[in-house]
Amino acid sequence: MSIPTRSFVLAGFAGILLVSSGLQASGNAAAPPDPAYVQECGSCHAAYPPRRLSGASWQAVLAGLDKHFSVDASLDPKIFTEISAYLNSQAGRQETASADGRPLLRITETRWFRHEHDEVPEAAWKRPAVKSPSNCGACHTAADQGRYSEHGVRIPQ
């Protein structure tokens, strides 16, 4: 191999390194840690913060994925195991259950959620740009990056 060709090949390698590190930097810097969770559970709704439901609630959600709030959200068995382990390890310590003791399936029904959102006017939930309380990103502008701080809240008018 002549020297100029070798330099060309090395330049090719350097180019690949630059491109791949660039992709990482612009990608999911502040995303929640489990990429499978974000990919599988964050397509139809925000990748909800796992700590907002108890382990029992997450297990109940996972047990019904084939009819998940009227849509099929079933997972490949290997990914199911990974996401299940992630949610178990990150679940909230406090119980999230209904009055009759059954695990809640919706974060929006927890005491915590209702308390945090008690100043949001009823009409705001029904605005077309919001549509549903599960549409976190409608008001929490950084929900896609897993950030829900009040500074990022813009309620659509």
Next chain:
Amino acid sequence: MRKLLFLTLFAGLPAHAEQPTDFLDSFAAEARQTDPAYAGFDAKRGERFFGARHQGDWSCSSCHTANPVQAGRHQVTGKTIAPLAPSANPERFTRPEKVEKWFRRNCKDVLKRACTPQEKGDVLTYLISLGR
């Protein structure tokens, strides 16, 4: 030498990335095996299928809109869905595992059954035809 350079340049790319038309080929192969009446895919038929409710509450276009070069919206959660047409969103129809997953889930939601290779091929032909 040229071969080495080629391997070097592609070593860093993710595996299994495909073109939308690759999926047409595999749907066609499947259709030829399972459907004696198969005679190719049709964008118009795909468009009609995409907009039809199939005796249920939803059509494909309920979430992906009747003009899938535009962003859609999930009918239950309200979350924005990136455009489905490959011309508007080059990530679409490049990953076999995603294509398999979303057809499996969404056909069950819209049609209460799996889609046939003919239906998938027609819809993809329609989507590829958009915005070109």
